[in-house]
Each structure stands twice: as structure tokens, then as C-alpha cells.
Amino acid sequence: MRLTKARVQNYRSIVDSGEFEVEKFKTILVGPNEAGKTVLLKALQQLNKPEDIEGFDALRDYPRSMYNDITTGKVDPTKLIVVTGYFELDEHDKALIPKEFHNCTYQFSRKLNNEATHTLIDNPEKLYFKDIKKSFSRMCAHMDEQYLETSPTDDKNKPTVLFTTLTAEWSDHKLISGEVEISLKKWLDDNYKFVKEDNADEEKRYDKLQEDIQKNSIQAKVLEILHTRLPVFILFNNYFKVKPSIHLAHLSQRVTQNILDDKYYDYGNLCLLKLLGFTAKELADLGNTPSPAINDVAGLKIYKDKLDNRSYQLNAASVRLTKEIRSAWMPNPDRPEADKLKVTADGQYLKVVVEDDIGVDIELDQRSEGFQWLVSFFVVFFSEAMDKHENAILLLDEPGMSLHALKQRDFRETISRLAENNQTLFSTHSPFLVGPDELDIVRVVEMKNRTDGTKVHTTLSSGDPAGLLPLQEALGYDLANSLFSQQRNLVLEGITDYWYIEATAEMLRAENIVNLNEKIALVFANSAGKVVYYATILHAHKLKVAALLDSDSAGDQAAQQDSLVHTLGNKNILRTKDYCDVPKAEIEDLLRETLINVANEEFGIDTSEVASKQPNRPIIELFSSEINDFSKYKLAKAYIRWTRTHEANDLATTEQEKWKNLIENINKVLK
Incomplete structure (x- = not known):
């Protein structure tokens, strides 16, 4: 199983981290010193720690400013949840449990006294007495008829009487489990002889009741099985x-x-x-x-x-x-x-x-x-990890800080390789451990003040600029490294353009549809207006340069600058409108159909009908008007996640053709 979401509360500097998403393979935690990254990892380890690691200690681990709540009895450590993990079941887990539980999420929590609780989310509903009461009443009526044929004067052992006596003190919300399940099963077994052999409906009702009363115990067994499958959390730090x-x-x-x-x-x-x-x-x-x-x-x-x-x-x-x-x-x-x-x-x-x-x-x-x-x-x-090596989650606290910067970049690939088999979360201050294509797997950890404590942001936001510094440095280093180091350079308007081209090209390359020349460096200029500066500098170093500009007003203005035309020539200024039918197309319009589906999943708004009625309207403009709090950046991140679980053939045929034409032209002008 894989961790999909987590939450830490009431632990050292963390009052409530809030729920934060965990990526399928690798999740990166960034933030300034004293933000609480190490504390967060230590808390996560307690979900299922190795045997020789100490558990929670209320004296040491409960937030110090609130410790009086413990000593005065206001807070009970036996009821206080500290860390909760939400786990997605994999195929190995599903093979061990009934099919009706395959789409469940396994929720596991650890309390301050180190006791654990677990439950299933989206599981079949639990069975209560009210859910089977009517079926049992009908079963009783049928059994009574057969009983009276054999014992017409003995009412005290009539099935209805026995059932009424058995359930006399049960409310409608009595959970069918434990002794309740056992007593109902005994009643059914004892009175089965009163089910008429040639009555198929009552035979079916009897079998259904036998099946129903076991539902809750089956769920309990599923929980037991999943508990044994819980990954062990391995925390490694520099000490x-x-x-x-x-x-x-x-x-x-x-x-x-x-x-x-x-x-x-x-x-x-x-x-x-x-x-x-x-x-x-x-x-x-x-x-x-x-x-x-x-x-x-x-x-x-x-x-x-x-x-x-x-x-x-x-x-x-x-x-x-x-x-x-x-x-x-x-x-x-x-x-x-x-x-x-x-x-x-x-x-x-x-x-x-x-x-x-x-x-x-x-x-x-x-x-x-x-x-x-x-x-x-x-x-x-x-x-x-030992025998649990294939079912371990790695928690790395500031890995590789003593490694040289270039070795850190190599170790970044090692972490990715380990994460293919062992889901990994790691904290870092180093820009060399955050790839330019990994911003969507970054979680920002910050602590604005001690009262609110440590918070984890799933989106790239932070009240403290220092929290985002590794990301800025990572982007800056990658940009500086790409400039002047590649003979061929494609200048883009912004980072979302970079993400779309990088992710889509990789999908098309994997399916041998078209191969973007890997010797071409993708350079984003942060705005259409800055494209001319990047292009001029690169061209001055006698490098091959092309520019891809949107066909909106900003792109038009940049494309018409004499200095850009003089530097690159018209054939090396590529426009998005040349590869689709939208007059003022942005790069997103080359993925119009796919992004409509991605936006629906990400924002919960279906814009397909509006888009079909306005085929010439830029898709970003349409999203902005139809979706509240729409974020172009968030959409691009969602698309990157989409590409990781889909293949090029999942793109619309027209989209594949558009991107094939674009990439072939990029290769041609930068050959």
C-alpha cells in the first residue's frame, strides 16, 4: 500500500499540520530552519516504526506550551491522535481481501499513548439491526407457519417468540458484531428446519441473512489483514x-x-x-x-x-x-x-x-x-527494512548535505530510483536535490508563529520567502546551467510552457510518435517580453536559437519586435496559432481536449459543453471565466501528474498530430 495523505497534530512544534498530499513515489519537504521538517518526519515514522525506535512520550513530545492540559487532565493521552496516514491499496493488498473492499482507503492513526486506531474509508456501510429487522420479521413469519404444523400448542418455542426475546433490548442502531452476530447465527441455524424446502424465496432470504450478519466481521478481518500490510517507516538522518x-x-x-x-x-x-x-x-x-x-x-x-x-x-x-x-x-x-x-x-x-x-x-x-x-x-x-524491504517508506532528513553539489544531483537520481520501490519523503535545503520538473511534488513547511505551529502547504505557497528559496535556487541553477551549455536552445515564455513541452514530449517519445531532440535546451524567460533578451544573449554566443511564442497580445508584441526578428529570422519564431485552429492560441490550446478533462478532475468543473460551443476561444480564457479561483499554474501541475499515469495514446488524436507537427518543426529549425 502507498501513503496518499497525512496529518500530524499535537506533536512538539506541530499543533496541526493540516492534511497534506503525499506523492506516489517521491515527496520533497522544503522550508527554513526551525520550520518543523524534522519533527514532521519523526511523527510520520511513528505510524509504523521499526521495533528498536522509541514511541511517543507525552512529557517530551506533547507541545510544551500546552503540557498543563495533560497534567490537569484536560487532555487524555489515550484519546489524543498525533499522526494519521491515509493509504491507497495496491494489487497485492487487494488480492488478500474481498472485492467490495478494493476501492477503500485505509486510515491508520497513532495516539499519544502509542495505541493505534484504524478504519476504512469508502468501505461498505456497517450493518445495524435496523438494516435486517424487516427481513428477519418476514423470516419469522414463514418459520412460524411450519412450526405450527408440528407444534400447534407450544407457543413459547415459536421462532417469532424466540427472536423477540433475543432482540428485546436491541435498539435499531445495534451494531451486528461479536456476540450479536453469534446469537443471530445460532437462531438461524436452530430454526433452519422450519424453512420450507420448496420455497425458493425463503431459502434465498435465509442465505442472504446468513451472509449479511457476517459483513461487519468480514470488515474487521479486512482491517486485520491491512494492518499486517502497513509499510514500515524508515527514518534516516545525518547523525x-x-x-x-x-x-x-x-x-x-x-x-x-x-x-x-x-x-x-x-x-x-x-x-x-x-x-x-x-x-x-x-x-x-x-x-x-x-x-x-x-x-x-x-x-x-x-x-x-x-x-x-x-x-x-x-x-x-x-x-x-x-x-x-x-x-x-x-x-x-x-x-x-x-x-x-x-x-x-x-x-x-x-x-x-x-x-x-x-x-x-x-x-x-x-x-x-x-x-x-x-x-x-x-x-x-x-x-x-530487512524482510519488509519491499514494503517500507523512506523518510530522509536532509539527505546528502555533505555531498558535493554535483553529487547531490546524482543522489537525486538515486532517491528517484529508490522511490520506485519504496515511497520516499525527504526534507532538504539544497536546490540540487529539487529537479526543475519536480516542483509539483514539493510541499512547503513553515511556522509563522509558535501559537499556530508548523503547517504543511500542498501548493507552492509560503508566508516566509525563505521557504521557497531552494525552489528558486533550483530553477535558477537549472536555467543558468542550460544557458550557454547547449548548442541548440528553444526560448519559451514561462515555466508552465516548459512543463507542457517537457512532459508531452516525454510521452510522445516513449511511444515513438515523435522525438524531441534531447540536445535542445528548453529555456523559459518568465514573460513574452523577456524572450527577446534571452534570444539575443544566446545568439551572441553563436548558439542556435528558436523561440516559441503564444498567439495572444503579449506574444504578438514580442514576435513583432525588430530586434527579435533580426536576431532569429522569421522561421525561428514559432507561434502556437500555427499548430491549432484557435486564432489567439496559447500553448494550452494544443492540449485543449485533454486539459478540459484535467481541469474537470482538478477543479470539479466540467467546461466541455461551453468549450464545444466556443471552439475559437482560447481555453485559458474560457477556464478563467468558468472556474472560480482558476490557476494556470495549478492546471499545469495537474497535467504533469496526469502524464505520469497516462500514455501518449490517451491524448486526443488531433492533439498528438498538433504536437508532432510542433516538435518536428522545433527539431527542423534547430537541427
Whole structure:
């Protein structure tokens, strides 16, 4: 199952975060220091934490300013919900439960006293006595007729009398579950002999009642099954680090005596041992075990088997870690930086070393902080997930801060790869961990004041400009990186144009309909008026440049500037009206039919009838007049989400043709 929505309340700096959406694969949390990002991740982990992580503590975790509510009894920790998650069922979940529950949302909450509650949303309605009362009355009447034929003078055991006695104290809102279900089933079983064999209607009524009274218990069983399927939440932060050399006897002593006061110091090492499948004591004892006498054949075999088992498990872990480190640290195989990671045991010491490209073993702590962080990350991830690896949600607190900026960009791809199998939420201040095409998966975390506490914004809004700084820097870096670095450049009016072209081109490329030249850089100028400046600067660097302008008044004005025409020439100034039938077309008009459906899903307003009556009216103008609080930006984000779950063939045939013509022309003028 996947987390789709969450809410945190009454936890440290969070009074009420509000419900916020969680993306299917990767969700990015941004915000200034002290906004509450780390607190949010820690609260989410409590939904289903690993066994060795501590739970909520009212003294430490309830908002300090309101703690008197606890001590005075105004607030009861046993009733106080702290974190709630809403989960979408996947195919594996659905295979284990009845079909009528397949479209349910599983809601799971954790209270301040660490007790959990769960329920189903959009599930079949629960059954109450009032829902089956009439059917039972008809069943009683039929049974009475058969009963009187055999016992005409004995009224006290008549089915109706027994049923009335059984249900005498039941209200219409009595829930059919537990003892109530058992007693009704017994009544039906005991009186089945009074159902006339040749009466198909009453046989059918009897079977239906047997089925109905079990509905609530089936729902309870579904909840039990889904509870076992709840993903484990793995939280990793920068304090967890694997030490390069571990003294096993000392670590074993600290574990035995429960003196792991500095949790962060030993946590990475304990995770490494967990990954290897040993305890510190087992490896320490093995390091102290003397070799048996030469004539002790059985003892020598046992001793050798233990050493081989240790060696094989250390080797298997080394291979697995090396594979993951290479995929994250070495995106370019022509520049190897870490050939092999090795975990070895030598007496009382467990060592983590790196074999470089010339075969020299170097202790982990002699490598860069960034490399140490990456090794520690994978050790903690694999060990905490273990058998639940395929059903774990990753919570990363400021990942990769010690990595170089370019390594952070590489690690961004690693996070995306991990998120394909393990849904991931991570917080960051770094613009290099937020891709220009990932703004729709960003959630802004802010705290305007301590009274209101931490809030999470699903849309890109914040009262504190610092909260949006990583996004601004990410866009700025991507723009600066694209300028002057590509021989071919297409200048666009704004970021929504960039999103539409990038997302649509990727869909068409995947289906081999048309391929936008990947060597073409898409540069957005933030307004039609600025297109001329970008085009002029790029052209001055002897780069190939084309511009795509909307056919509205702003686009017309820009297209008619002499400096732009002189710089690019008419053939390199592309206009949206040339690819569709709308005279004042904007880029959205090339996706007119699809966006009508997307807007209906996003805003809940069906504009298809109005649009069909006004085919020459720009679709954005139509949306603006028909949809309250319409946002062009929000529509573009919704379209990006749509493309992630649809294929190019889901576009209208005319739309495919329009985009094919546009992309072929872009390739042609920038060949």
C-alpha cells in the first residue's frame, strides 16, 4: 500500500499540520530552519516504526506550551491522535481481501499513548439491526407457519417468540458484531428446519441473512489483514554513521549493560551488525574462540563452519553494498571512485574498508564525509527494512548535505530510483536535490508563529520567502546551467510552457510518435517580453536559437519586435496559432481536449459543453471565466501528474498530430 495523505497534530512544534498530499513515489519537504521538517518526519515514522525506535512520550513530545492540559487532565493521552496516514491499496493488498473492499482507503492513526486506531474509508456501510429487522420479521413469519404444523400448542418455542426475546433490548442502531452476530447465527441455524424446502424465496432470504450478519466481521478481518500490510517507516538522518572500525567486545558490553546513552554513536554500527545477521556478542565470542586441537576433527569442522559462515555473510553484505554505492556514487563508469566496499572481521574488530582502483584498502573514515554518509545511508536502509524491504517508506532528513553539489544531483537520481520501490519523503535545503520538473511534488513547511505551529502547504505557497528559496535556487541553477551549455536552445515564455513541452514530449517519445531532440535546451524567460533578451544573449554566443511564442497580445508584441526578428529570422519564431485552429492560441490550446478533462478532475468543473460551443476561444480564457479561483499554474501541475499515469495514446488524436507537427518543426529549425 502507498501513503496518499497525512496529518500530524499535537506533536512538539506541530499543533496541526493540516492534511497534506503525499506523492506516489517521491515527496520533497522544503522550508527554513526551525520550520518543523524534522519533527514532521519523526511523527510520520511513528505510524509504523521499526521495533528498536522509541514511541511517543507525552512529557517530551506533547507541545510544551500546552503540557498543563495533560497534567490537569484536560487532555487524555489515550484519546489524543498525533499522526494519521491515509493509504491507497495496491494489487497485492487487494488480492488478500474481498472485492467490495478494493476501492477503500485505509486510515491508520497513532495516539499519544502509542495505541493505534484504524478504519476504512469508502468501505461498505456497517450493518445495524435496523438494516435486517424487516427481513428477519418476514423470516419469522414463514418459520412460524411450519412450526405450527408440528407444534400447534407450544407457543413459547415459536421462532417469532424466540427472536423477540433475543432482540428485546436491541435498539435499531445495534451494531451486528461479536456476540450479536453469534446469537443471530445460532437462531438461524436452530430454526433452519422450519424453512420450507420448496420455497425458493425463503431459502434465498435465509442465505442472504446468513451472509449479511457476517459483513461487519468480514470488515474487521479486512482491517486485520491491512494492518499486517502497513509499510514500515524508515527514518534516516545525518547523525547515523557507520564507524570504520568497531571493537566488538566493547560494543557487546554496552548492549548487554544497556548503556547505549549516545544512540547516534552506536546506531549505525548496530544496523551494520543487523544487516550482517550477527549480534556483537556472537562475533566477539567467535573472535575469542581458540582453534580446537589438531586431532579434534569434529571441533575443527564446527570452528571452520562458523568462520566460513561469518566470511560468506560479510562477503554477501559487501557485494550488496558495493553494488548500491556504485549506482549512486559512480554514475559515470569511466571515472571510478570507489571500486569495492569490504566488511571484514579481524579478531575483536569489525572493519569497513574501501578498495580503491589500484587495489589498496582504505579505512572508511579516510574517505570523504559525503562518501561515508552514503555508505551509512545504505547500511541503515537495508538493515531497518530487512524482510519488509519491499514494503517500507523512506523518510530522509536532509539527505546528502555533505555531498558535493554535483553529487547531490546524482543522489537525486538515486532517491528517484529508490522511490520506485519504496515511497520516499525527504526534507532538504539544497536546490540540487529539487529537479526543475519536480516542483509539483514539493510541499512547503513553515511556522509563522509558535501559537499556530508548523503547517504543511500542498501548493507552492509560503508566508516566509525563505521557504521557497531552494525552489528558486533550483530553477535558477537549472536555467543558468542550460544557458550557454547547449548548442541548440528553444526560448519559451514561462515555466508552465516548459512543463507542457517537457512532459508531452516525454510521452510522445516513449511511444515513438515523435522525438524531441534531447540536445535542445528548453529555456523559459518568465514573460513574452523577456524572450527577446534571452534570444539575443544566446545568439551572441553563436548558439542556435528558436523561440516559441503564444498567439495572444503579449506574444504578438514580442514576435513583432525588430530586434527579435533580426536576431532569429522569421522561421525561428514559432507561434502556437500555427499548430491549432484557435486564432489567439496559447500553448494550452494544443492540449485543449485533454486539459478540459484535467481541469474537470482538478477543479470539479466540467467546461466541455461551453468549450464545444466556443471552439475559437482560447481555453485559458474560457477556464478563467468558468472556474472560480482558476490557476494556470495549478492546471499545469495537474497535467504533469496526469502524464505520469497516462500514455501518449490517451491524448486526443488531433492533439498528438498538433504536437508532432510542433516538435518536428522545433527539431527542423534547430537541427
